[in-house]
Amino acid sequence: MEASANPALRLRGLTKRYDDGTLALDALDLEVPAGSFFGLLGPNGAGKTTLISAVCNLIRITDGEALVFGRQSGTLEARRQIGIAEQEPNLDRFLSVRETLVYHGGYYGMERRAAEERAEQMMEVFDLRAKRDVRAPKLSGGMKRRLLLARALLHEPRLVILDEPTAGVDIELRHELWRYIRRLHEQGTTILLTTHYLEEAEALCGEIALIGGGRIIARDSADGLKQRYEADNLEQVYLKTVASGRLAEGVA
Amino acid sequence: MSGVAVPRPWSGFYWLCRRECHRVLKLWTQTTLAPVVSSLLFIVVFGLSLGGRINEVQGFPYEVFIVPGLVAMAMAQAAYSNNASTIYQGRSDRFMDDVLASPMHAWQMNVGYLAGGAFRALIIGGALAALAVPITGAPVEQPLFLLVAVLLLVAGFGALGTIVGVHAESFDHTSFINNIVILPLTFLGGVFYSVDSLGSPWEQISHANPLFYVVDAVRYGFLGTSDVGAPISFAVLAAMTLGLLAWSQHLFTSGRKLKP
Numbered sequence: 001m002e003a004s005a006n007p008a009l010r011l012r013g014l015t016k017r018y019d020d021g022t023l024a025l026d027a028l029d030l031e032v033p034a035g036s037f038f039g040l041l042g043p044n045g046a047g048k049t050t051l052i053s054a055v056c057n058l059i060r061i062t063d064g065e066a067l068v069f070g071r072q073s074g075t076l077e078a079r080r081q082i083g084i085a086e087q088e089p090n091l092d093r094f095l096s097v098r099e100t101l102v103y104h105g106g107y108y109g110m111e112r113r114a115a116e117e118r119a120e121q122m123m124e125v126f127d128l129r130a131k132r133d134v135r136a137p138k139l140s141g142g143m144k145r146r147l148l149l150a151r152a153l154l155h156e157p158r159l160v161i162l163d164e165p166t167a168g169v170d171i172e173l174r175h176e177l178w179r180y181i182r183r184l185h186e187q188g189t190t191i192l193l194t195t196h197y198l199e200e201a202e203a204l205c206g207e208i209a210l211i212g213g214g215r216i217i218a219r220d221s222a223d224g225l226k227q228r229y230e231a232d233n234l235e236q237v238y239l240k241t242v243a244s245g246r247l248a249e250g251v252a
Numbered sequence: 253m254s255g256v257a258v259p260r261p262w263s264g265f266y267w268l269c270r271r272e273c274h275r276v277l278k279l280w281t282q283t284t285l286a287p288v289v290s291s292l293l294f295i296v297v298f299g300l301s302l303g304g305r306i307n308e309v310q311g312f313p314y315e316v317f318i319v320p321g322l323v324a325m326a327m328a329q330a331a332y333s334n335n336a337s338t339i340y341q342g343r344s345d346r347f348m349d350d351v352l353a354s355p356m357h358a359w360q361m362n363v364g365y366l367a368g369g370a371f372r373a374l375i376i377g378g379a380l381a382a383l384a385v386p387i388t389g390a391p392v393e394q395p396l397f398l399l400v401a402v403l404l405l406v407a408g409f410g411a412l413g414t415i416v417g418v419h420a421e422s423f424d425h426t427s428f429i430n431n432i433v434i435l436p437l438t439f440l441g442g443v444f445y446s447v448d449s450l451g452s453p454w455e456q457i458s459h460a461n462p463l464f465y466v467v468d469a470v471r472y473g474f475l476g477t478s479d480v481g482a483p484i485s486f487a488v489l490a491a492m493t494l495g496l497l498a499w500s501q502h503l504f505t506s507g508r509k510l511k512p
Contacts, residue, residue, distance in 0.1 A: 094271075103267050
């Protein structure tokens with residue numbers, strides 16, 4: 001089957017139990033259509049980051065499978081299609097901004113000249129040019145966040161995974177980032193976004209899945225979710241589904 | 253956006269090797285200068301100053317006899333420390349995720365990380381030999397054997413560094429292995445003396461020390477003489493290196509400890 005006919009992401013019975021016994025993903029099923037702007041919402045500990053890590057070869061899957069454009073998630077072909085900006089800035093402390101981007105391009109198979117040209121483009125887009133020779137630990141929080149995004153997008157992945165990309169980012173930068181991500185999506189890139197800003201998810205995402213206790217609780221467009229749960233906004237949906245489950249667990 | 257079109261399977265490996273060498277050069281005073289200076293001090297203090305009071309060892313002046321062991325010790329420590337620290341830092345700051353998520357084979361990651369330790373150890377070994385050989389007049393009797401011994405040594409100790417870097421829970425763990433295991437075993441492996449000169453049971457006990465064979469193989473390359481015979485030393489060194497490489501490769505292939 002042609003890879004492009006497949007969904008960007010197909011998870012079947014995806015299960016992750018950590019060595020300490022914590023069940024982070026509980027036979028989770030999810031399909032993210034190619035070309036969609038997909039939101040994944042849930043409280044801390046719901047399994048969002050674990051799900052992303054499973055897709056990106058950053059954790060060992062206990063059971064089930066994850067397919068990226070029809071390829072098994074651990075394969076080189078699948079990994080080549082993904083760009084990830086993790087929640088915590090995990091930038092190489094020995095590399096400058098420019099080096100971070102060029103080396104990343106190299107890791108992902110880009111030719112040196114192509115990686116260098118693309119790094120220049122990304123530094124322009126994310127306003128990092130003035131910091132090109134500064135090493136990552138010396139950057140401000142906002143600059144680190146810009147660099148994380150620039151790195152995730154450098155090799156022009158078909159699936160971009162953004163794990164809380166605007167956490168701790170000022171409003172101006174947040175809007176700037178979203179403008180760029182929107183444009184990227186319009187050009188055909190699939191975006192999988194996790195965020196705590198519900199209004200942001202509502203405004204950006206064509207489809208939203210609510211995750212809790214390692215399972216998908218509900219999945220629809222923002223309007224569809226509001227209709228189903230008779231809510232005025234996504235926050236109410238969230239409180240009626242994910243948060244109420246947590247409160248019930250807490251009371252029990 | 254169409255994604256990265258053409259797979260270039262060696263690119264990631266090349267850039268990881270380059271990144272590791274880049275790190276060594278960026279920290280050059282700490283990674284290369286300091287070990288060369290401290291090993292040279294050993295040669296000056298123990299060899300040239302005290303050597304006059306010590307009889308020849310295995311037919312060589314003392315300052316010549318200690319050169320191969322000191323080169324081996326410096327290279328082993330460099331290869332080990334480099335890999336233990338780069339892997340531990342990468343894990344602890346999580347910038348290793350960029351490598352783990354990239355389209356690179358597990359063996360490319362393993363060997364790519366080994367490249368930095370090998371690069372650092374070879375700079376130190378080369379610099380030390382270039383300085384110590386003219387100072388002491390130490391010969392290089394078996395250059396081919398020396399090359400093989402050195403390559404096995406850097407691969408083996410680099411792999412040991414990788415293993416410790418993957419398992420370490422704190423930075424102290426990485427230095428603990430160096431200070432409590434590698435350094436004492438190298439000293440007791442005959443860097444400063446021939447184990448032949450030890451009485452029983454110390455001579456036999458020394459033969460149970462794997463670092464003894466490392467020193468002996470490198471000494472054979474320099475001086476053309478060996479305590480137990482070159483084939484035995486090279487066989488033990490090769491077996492040890494292959495075992496450590498297989499272990500470090502297993503960690504990358506299985507993802508155990510590297511990926512939760």
